[in-house]
Amino acid sequence: MAKEITRRQKRLPMLAADSGFVTFVTLVMLFLYTPIIVLVVYSFNDNRTLTWPMKGFTLSWYEKLFQNEQILQAIANSFYVATCSTFLTLLIGIPAAMALHRYHFPGKTIFRRLLLLPIALPGIVTGISMLNMFKMFGFNLNLQTVIIGHATALLAVVVTQIFARLQRLPKSLEEASADLGAGPLKTFLFITLPNIKSAIFGAGLLSFVLSFDEIPVTFFLTGRDNTLPMYIYSTMRRGVTPEINAVGSIIVLMSLILIIASVLITIRDRTWLKH
Amino acid sequence: MRLFRFSQAGFVLGIPILWICLFMLVPYGVLLTYSFWIKKYPLFVPAFEFVNYWTVFTDGQYARVLLRTLKIASLTALSSLLLAYPFTYFLVFRLKSPTIRLVLLMAVVAPLWVSYLLRAYVWKTILGTEGILNSFLVSTGILSEPSGVFLYSQSAMVLTLTYIFIPFMVMPIYTALEKIPKNLKEASHDLGMGAWSTFIKVTLPLSMPGVIAGFTLTFCLTFGDFIAPFLVGGPDGQMIANVIASQFGSALNWPLGSALAVVMLILVLGIISLSDRFEQSGKVEM
Numbered sequence: 038m039a040k041e042i043t044r045r046q047k048r049l050p051m052l053a054a055d056s057g058f059v060t061f062v063t064l065v066m067l068f069l070y071t072p073i074i075v076l077v078v079y080s081f082n083d084n085r086t087l088t089w090p091m092k093g094f095t096l097s098w099y100e101k102l103f104q105n106e107q108i109l110q111a112i113a114n115s116f117y118v119a120t121c122s123t124f125l126t127l128l129i130g131i132p133a134a135m136a137l138h139r140y141h142f143p144g145k146t147i148f149r150r151l152l153l154l155p156i157a158l159p160g161i162v163t164g165i166s167m168l169n170m171f172k173m174f175g176f177n178l179n180l181q182t183v184i185i186g187h188a189t190a191l192l193a194v195v196v197t198q199i200f201a202r203l204q205r206l207p208k209s210l211e212e213a214s215a216d217l218g219a220g221p222l223k224t225f226l227f228i229t230l231p232n233i234k235s236a237i238f239g240a241g242l243l244s245f246v247l248s249f250d251e252i253p254v255t256f257f258l259t260g261r262d263n264t265l266p267m268y269i270y271s272t273m274r275r276g277v278t279p280e281i282n283a284v285g286s287i288i289v290l291m292s293l294i295l296i297i298a299s300v301l302i303t304i305r306d307r308t309w310l311k312h
Numbered sequence: 313m314r315l316f317r318f319s320q321a322g323f324v325l326g327i328p329i330l331w332i333c334l335f336m337l338v339p340y341g342v343l344l345t346y347s348f349w350i351k352k353y354p355l356f357v358p359a360f361e362f363v364n365y366w367t368v369f370t371d372g373q374y375a376r377v378l379l380r381t382l383k384i385a386s387l388t389a390l391s392s393l394l395l396a397y398p399f400t401y402f403l404v405f406r407l408k409s410p411t412i413r414l415v416l417l418m419a420v421v422a423p424l425w426v427s428y429l430l431r432a433y434v435w436k437t438i439l440g441t442e443g444i445l446n447s448f449l450v451s452t453g454i455l456s457e458p459s460g461v462f463l464y465s466q467s468a469m470v471l472t473l474t475y476i477f478i479p480f481m482v483m484p485i486y487t488a489l490e491k492i493p494k495n496l497k498e499a500s501h502d503l504g505m506g507a508w509s510t511f512i513k514v515t516l517p518l519s520m521p522g523v524i525a526g527f528t529l530t531f532c533l534t535f536g537d538f539i540a541p542f543l544v545g546g547p548d549g550q551m552i553a554n555v556i557a558s559q560f561g562s563a564l565n566w567p568l569g570s571a572l573a574v575v576m577l578i579l580v581l582g583i584i585s586l587s588d589r590f591e592q593s594g595k596v597e598m
Binding site: 054055058059061062065066068069070072073075076079086087088089090128129130132133135136139140142148151152154156157158159160161162163165166167168169170173185188189192243246249250252253256257266269270273277281282285288289292295296300 | 422429584
C-alpha cells in the first residue's frame with residue numbers, strides 16, 4: 038500500500054515533465070515546418086505581394102514558370118552539374134573510404150582530416166581558393182569548374198557515409214572470399230560492393246540533392262551559366278515574388294520524393310541486415 | 313601477389329590523394345599566395361607583403377565585422393543547442409515508441425534535403441515589412457501599422473541561421489545520447505539520486521562529445537554563411553563572408569579577400585582542433 042502511494046507520487050511529476058516535453062517538441066516541429074508550409078501555400082496565392090490575408094487560388098505562377106526559358110535552362114544546368122559531380126565524388130569517395138577502412142599508412146591522420154574538412158569548412162573558403170587557382174592557371178570558369186568544386190565539397194559526405202557502412206561489415210566476409218581463392222579485385226566486385234550498394238546509393242542521392250542546391254561554391258566558380266539556385270539567388274536581389282515560391286514548392290516536392298526514396302532504402306537495408 | 317596488392321593499395325589510395333592534392337592543397341596554397349599580393353589598380357601584383365593582413369586587423373571596419381560574425385555564430389550555436397538538446401533528450405529517454413522516435417528524428421533532419429537558399433528566403437517573406445507576419449498582425453489589429461523590427465536585424469539572422477543549421481546540432485547529440493547505457497541511469501536512481509542530479513552528473517557529462525560536435529558544426533557553418541545575412545541581415549547585418557564575397561565582386565580586391573579567407577580558414581581549423589581535444593578529454597571509457 039505504501040509502495041503504491043510513493044509510486045503514484047513519483048508518476049505525477051513525471052507526467053508533468055512529459056507534457057512539458059511534448060509541448061516543446063510540438064513547438065520545435067512547428068518552427069521547422071510552418072515556414073515550409075508558408076512557402077508552398079503562398080505559391081498558390083492570387084496576388085503579387087506575399088501578405089495576409091490571402092486572396093484567391095491560382096496556378097498562374099506555375100504557368101509563368103514553365104514559360105520562363107531562363108529557369109528551364111537553369112534547371113537543365115543544375116541536373117547536369119548534380120549528376121556529374123555525384124558520379125565524380127563517388128568515384129573518388131569510394132576508394133577513399135576503403136583506404137581509410139582498410140589500410141594503415143603514414144599520414145593517414147592528415148589524409149582523414151583533409152578529406153573530412155569540408156563538412157565543417159564553410160563553402161566560401163573552398164569556392165574562393167578554387168577560384169584563385171583556376172584564375173592563376175588561366176582556366177575559364179564554366180559548369181565544369183563548378184562540377185570540380187562540388188565534387189570536392191561533397192567528398193566528405195560520401196566518405197563518411199560509406200566508411201560507416203564498411204565499418205559495420207563483418208571482416209569474415211572478405212576473409213572467406215580470400216580463403217576461397219578470390220583476388221582482391223574479385224572480392225571487391227562480388228563481396229564488398231554488393232554489401233555497400235545501398236550506402237553508395239544513399240550517399241549518391243544525398244550528394245545529388247546537396248549539389249543541386251549548392252550556392253557558396255557555385256557562386257564563385259560559375260561562368261556565364263546559371264544553376265537553378267544561382268538563378269533564384271539573382272531573382273531575390275530584385276525582391277520577393279510568388280514565382281520564387283512556385284519554384285520553391287516544386288523543389289520541396291522533389292526533395293520529399295527523394296527523402297521517401299532514401300527512407301525506403303534505409304528500411305529495406307535494416308531488415309536485410311537483420312536476416 | 314605482394315606487388316599486386318601493393319599496386320592495388322596504390323590505386324585505392326592514389327585517386328583520392330591525387331584529388332586532395334590537386335583540388336584542396338594546391339588551391340589553399342594559391343589562396344595563401346594571393347593573400348600576400350597587393351592591389352595596384354587595376355591589377356593585382358605578385359608580392360610578399362603583409363599589407364592585407366595588417367588591414368584586416370587594424371582597419372576597424374574588418375575587426376567589427378569579424379566580432380559581429382563571432383557573436384552571431386555563438387548565438388546561433390547556443391540557440392540551436394537550447395532547442396536541440398531537450399528535443400533529443402525526449403526522443404532518446406522519454407519516448408517509448410521506436411517508430412515515433414525514428415519519425416521525429418527524420419522530421420528534424422529532412423529539411424536538410426530542402427534547398428538551403430529557400431529556407432533562408434522564406435523567413436524574408438515572413439518577417440519583412442510587407443511580409444506575412446506584419447500583414448497578419450495588422451489585419452488582426454495587434455499592430456496599427458507594419459513594423460520594421462522583425463526583418464534586417466541580428467535576431468532575424470540568428471533565427472534564420474538556427475532554422476537552417478539546427479539538424480547539425482540534433483544529429484551528433486542524438487548519437488551521443490543513444491550511446492549512454494540505460495542501466496547507468498537506473499544505477500544512479502538506485503543510489504538515491506533524483507532525476508535532476510542524475511541528469512547533471514551522469515547524462516550531461518556523457519553527452520558532452522555530441523554537444524561539442526554539434527556546437528562546432530553549427531558555429532563553423534554559421535561563421536562562413538553569406539546567404540542569410542544577404543537575405544535577412546540588412547545594411548549593418550553584414551558578416552565576414554559577405555565582406556569576402558564583395559572583395560571578389562564589386563570591391564574587386566582579391567588579395568585582401570584571400571587574406572580574409574585565410575583568416576577564416578585558420579579560425580575554423582583552430583576551432584575544429586580545439587573541439588577535437590575537448591571531445592577526446594570528454595570521452596569516458598565504457
